Amino acid sequence: MDLALSLPNIDVDTSDEVLAAYASDQGPVLDIARPLAVIRAESVAEVQQVLRWASRTGTAVVPRGAGTGVSGGAHATAGCLVLSLERMNRILEIRPEDEIARVEPGVINADLSTAAAEYGLMYAPDPASYRISTVGGNVATNAGGLRCAKYGVTRDSVLSLDVVLADGTLITTGQETFKGVAGYDLTSLFTGSEGTLGVVVGITVRLRYLPVKVCTLAAFFPNLASAAAGVLAVGRARVQPAIMELLDGETMSALDAAHGSTLRNRGDALLLIQTDGYGADTEAEVVASALGALGGTVSREGSAEALELVDLRRHSRGDAVHTELRVGEDVAVPRSRLVSYIEELHRMARDHRVRLKVVAHAGDGNLHPTFWVETAEGSAAALRLDAALDESITVALAMGGTITGEHGIGQFKLRWLAQEQGEEVRGLQRRIKDAFDPAGILNPGKAILPR
Amino acid sequence: MDLALSLPNIDVDTSDEVLAAYASDQGPVLDIARPLAVIRAESVAEVQQVLRWASRTGTAVVPRGAGTGVSGGAHATAGCLVLSLERMNRILEIRPEDEIARVEPGVINADLSTAAAEYGLMYAPDPASYRISTVGGNVATNAGGLRCAKYGVTRDSVLSLDVVLADGTLITTGQETFKGVAGYDLTSLFTGSEGTLGVVVGITVRLRYLPVKVCTLAAFFPNLASAAAGVLAVGRARVQPAIMELLDGETMSALDAAHGSTLRNRGDALLLIQTDGYGADTEAEVVASALGALGGTVSREGSAEALELVDLRRHSRGDAVHTELRVGEDVAVPRSRLVSYIEELHRMARDHRVRLKVVAHAGDGNLHPTFWVETAEGSAAALRLDAALDESITVALAMGGTITGEHGIGQFKLRWLAQEQGEEVRGLQRRIKDAFDPAGILNPGKAILPR
Numbered sequence: 001m002d003l004a005l006s007l008p009n010i011d012v013d014t015s016d017e018v019l020a021a022y023a024s025d026q027g028p029v030l031d032i033a034r035p036l037a038v039i040r041a042e043s044v045a046e047v048q049q050v051l052r053w054a055s056r057t058g059t060a061v062v063p064r065g066a067g068t069g070v071s072g073g074a075h076a077t078a079g080c081l082v083l084s085l086e087r088m089n090r091i092l093e094i095r096p097e098d099e100i101a102r103v104e105p106g107v108i109n110a111d112l113s114t115a116a117a118e119y120g121l122m123y124a125p126d127p128a129s130y131r132i133s134t135v136g137g138n139v140a141t142n143a144g145g146l147r148c149a150k151y152g153v154t155r156d157s158v159l160s161l162d163v164v165l166a167d168g169t170l171i172t173t174g175q176e177t178f179k180g181v182a183g184y185d186l187t188s189l190f191t192g193s194e195g196t197l198g199v200v201v202g203i204t205v206r207l208r209y210l211p212v213k214v215c216t217l218a219a220f221f222p223n224l225a226s227a228a229a230g231v232l233a234v235g236r237a238r239v240q241p242a243i244m245e246l247l248d249g250e251t252m253s254a255l256d257a258a259h260g261s262t263l264r265n266r267g268d269a270l271l272l273i274q275t276d277g278y279g280a281d282t283e284a285e286v287v288a289s290a291l292g293a294l295g296g297t298v299s300r301e302g303s304a305e306a307l308e309l310v311d312l313r314r315h316s317r318g319d320a321v322h323t324e325l326r327v328g329e330d331v332a333v334p335r336s337r338l339v340s341y342i343e344e345l346h347r348m349a350r351d352h353r354v355r356l357k358v359v360a361h362a363g364d365g366n367l368h369p370t371f372w373v374e375t376a377e378g379s380a381a382a383l384r385l386d387a388a389l390d391e392s393i394t395v396a397l398a399m400g401g402t403i404t405g406e407h408g409i410g411q412f413k414l415r416w417l418a419q420e421q422g423e424e425v426r427g428l429q430r431r432i433k434d435a436f437d438p439a440g441i442l443n444p445g446k447a448i449l450p451r
Numbered sequence: 452m453d454l455a456l457s458l459p460n461i462d463v464d465t466s467d468e469v470l471a472a473y474a475s476d477q478g479p480v481l482d483i484a485r486p487l488a489v490i491r492a493e494s495v496a497e498v499q500q501v502l503r504w505a506s507r508t509g510t511a512v513v514p515r516g517a518g519t520g521v522s523g524g525a526h527a528t529a530g531c532l533v534l535s536l537e538r539m540n541r542i543l544e545i546r547p548e549d550e551i552a553r554v555e556p557g558v559i560n561a562d563l564s565t566a567a568a569e570y571g572l573m574y575a576p577d578p579a580s581y582r583i584s585t586v587g588g589n590v591a592t593n594a595g596g597l598r599c600a601k602y603g604v605t606r607d608s609v610l611s612l613d614v615v616l617a618d619g620t621l622i623t624t625g626q627e628t629f630k631g632v633a634g635y636d637l638t639s640l641f642t643g644s645e646g647t648l649g650v651v652v653g654i655t656v657r658l659r660y661l662p663v664k665v666c667t668l669a670a671f672f673p674n675l676a677s678a679a680a681g682v683l684a685v686g687r688a689r690v691q692p693a694i695m696e697l698l699d700g701e702t703m704s705a706l707d708a709a710h711g712s713t714l715r716n717r718g719d720a721l722l723l724i725q726t727d728g729y730g731a732d733t734e735a736e737v738v739a740s741a742l743g744a745l746g747g748t749v750s751r752e753g754s755a756e757a758l759e760l761v762d763l764r765r766h767s768r769g770d771a772v773h774t775e776l777r778v779g780e781d782v783a784v785p786r787s788r789l790v791s792y793i794e795e796l797h798r799m800a801r802d803h804r805v806r807l808k809v810v811a812h813a814g815d816g817n818l819h820p821t822f823w824v825e826t827a828e829g830s831a832a833a834l835r836l837d838a839a840l841d842e843s844i845t846v847a848l849a850m851g852g853t854i855t856g857e858h859g860i861g862q863f864k865l866r867w868l869a870q871e872q873g874e875e876v877r878g879l880q881r882r883i884k885d886a887f888d889p890a891g892i893l894n895p896g897k898a899i900l901p902r
Contacts, residue, residue: 097686178816364628
């Protein structure tokens with residue numbers, strides 16, 4: 001089984017540094033595994049060739065975009081091939097009148113938006129990682145983002161996928177039109193399947209109109225509860241903001257420390273809101289008035305400040321710090337539960353003696369609490385952190401929430417999946433997996449629970 | 452196998468008139484089949500009981516909402532049970548702060564919107580049949596509608612489904628939050644599966660804000676080509692209308708004859724556009740100016756006239772006329788092909804000597820051409836009609852389109868499905884069907900092609 005001999009003309013990399021670099025994504029690593037080789041495919045034909053070989057030899061294949069996922073969906077498993085799509089990064093076509101684009105999976109999200117902007121269009125899904133993550137990776141996790149309150153998640157922009165199946169067969173799902181209901185919705189099934197059903201090698205997306213105007217409001221509140229109440233007030237005013245982000249005091253302090261900003265002086269909680277389109281000004285006035293009535297200090301940000309604020313928010317995950325053990329969560333709860341869920345989070349942090357900061361895509365009820373402890377505190381602290389995470393999940397589910405709003409199950413969140421989905425649903429998912437990948441070579445141990 | 456004895460306490464109807472009434476939906480009937488019985492279920496438990504019995508006895512089950520589908524998805528097959536969900540018609544819950552509603556499948560679409568309006572909310576998907584079709588039926592076909600240009604199709608509003616599987620097992624898919632990516636997207640898989648994978652018995656939908664303002668524009672054009680060009684001009688002006696309908700001269704004449712309106716005097720083609728929300732006025736001005744520049748005669752309709760116009764459009768299918776053999780189509784093409792596709796349709800009508808009228812959800816590129824001949828002309832005319840239909844499908848596919856934008860495959864469109872989807876895709880769909888319904892009792896002969 002000499003891989004290089006079996007796959008002539010394909011760049012099969014088995015160097016130590018590359019194997020190490022591609023062994024994990026940005027998710028927590030439970031046990032590090034060394035891939036057999038890393039292949040950075042250059043074409044659809046190469047992907048097919050690799051999968052045919054993997055099928056023949058029963059070798060696991062872990063598809064990978066930019067490796068920016070945070071649930072371990074692209075972690076290597078022992079002896080696997082890591083199949084990176086990063087070199088397949090061409091924008092194949094933008095058709096402005098049809099308002100669609102066709103891209104290879106390795107195109108960086110931001111690059112597609114930049115290219116679309118020349119035609120007054122945008123690619124709406126904008127995960128915080130949009131400057132470094134690929135459209136293919138976004139499809140694999142059905143990534144959300146800041147703008148999905150108004151424009152939907154990745155799935156809502158994907159019209160058609162080219163997918164290489166486990167046995168190397170190439171199929172095309174969906175259609176190039178905005179609507180289409182012929183047969184089962186395979187496009188949605190592959191979207192969010194984290195590379196366990198097939199390898200996405202081509203993507204046709206719907207583009208949206210680049211807003212003619214964007215207004216950014218910063219509303220600082222004396223406490224989180226009143227900020228969360230503001231989210232519901234905006235809804236009652238029947239404004240659908242493009243972005244509605246909630247940042248707590250700890251998050252603002254962390255941003256101030258890292259970037260020299262002075263957010264924390266202005267309040268204990270921040271609602272960062274963008275309205276867009278022809279109604280942006282009017283909507284911003286309506287929002288400002290609704291939030292002012294709740295005690296918010298609302299300022300209309302100029303374009304430079306606004307850009308900076310939204311940019312800061314996108315960086316609020318922060319960089320990894322070696323002296324801290326951190327885990328970012330991704331639960332979602334029904335919007336009315338935002339206040340009580342955040343109160344519960346603070347109680348958990350006290351009970352388990354861990355640090356906590358919270359940001360939320362508040363318009364969607366999607367929260368990213370980050371818990372952390374000092375590495376120096378050792379394994380007892382790590383256990384407390386784990387206990388806090390477990391409780392944050394249990395409480396979110398009890399409120400009618402989900403364990404993952406937009407990051408995916410990957411490898412890291414498998415431990416909680418059975419709390420959300422009963423055996424019948426898990427069984428159906430396994431039956432789908434078996435129908436698509438009977439030998440189980442595609443990204444094994446990710447996304448769904450085994451028997 | 453006495454059905455009534457096997458299902459005590461369930462109302463099993465085998466009367467001739469009910470069997471006849473439930474033998475077909477509003478789609479063309481290829482061969483009429485008599486059901487074994489009609490069951491109008493009253494509860495989830497009854498649906499489970501029926502499916503357990505059907506599984507045990509290998510009896511086909513045809514789930515049915517209001518029977519308003521137009522592709523024959525609810526046509527009876529010989530010896531089947533028709534399982535109507537029409538009596539399960541309660542709105543279980545509206546949670547205004549969470550912006551969601553939970554309903555039984557038999558709720559009429561318009562009733563849900565009316566109930567939501569009390570909270571300033573709306574259920575966005577609005578098929579032309581919204582006053583008579585059920586939410587469950589809309590889910591089964593992934594129904595579109597007028598407003599989906601802006602608000603998306605049924606799938607985009609469905610968060611969670613309660614589904615009874617072929618063996619009677621009850622599962623819940625998805626989540627009550629706006630976002631959620633745990634496991635495969637079963638919610639999207641069931642949506643549009645036309646009752647072939649399971650019976651939907653409960654639906655949680657996302658509600659949207661009832662627009663604070665709606666503006667309606669009627670733009671009459673001297674010909675279809677300039678009206679279709681108007682669709683692209685609105686896009687270039689970066690306005691996303693809520694509704695953008697295109698009606699041709701024949702459609703206007705038919706509406707005038709049926710309703711006493713005087714549309715046809717005003718032009719050869721009509722673009723009917725609604726903008727909504729806080730930017731509605733500004734958007735309407737932008738649209739009016741863009742369409743005026745293309746030679747459109749644009750009027751801003753007062754609310755009574757506007758309602759009437761949109762209502763007329765919803766009735767543009769017209770009622771069945773016994774002296775005419777009519778078939779309405781449902782293709783979609785990329786938006787830039789609207790003009791050339793409509794030109795092709797007219798050529799086909801001439802070539803095959805059939806009558807033609809066209810309406811389109813133009814914003815989505817989704818066209819509903821209707822072809823018809825006089826019944827008195829006999830079978831030769833019926834063959835010409837069929838030939839025109841076949842050609843309309845072939846040409847739409849050649850332009851990158853689909854054979855069904857929103858009506859579903861049902862039974863009637865199976866004959867064209869292999870032209871759109873290759874054997875590999877069809878094979879995957881069958882594998883899914885086998886995984887969900889190994890005995891093939893759920894709505895057999897619909898939605899997907901057999902081996």
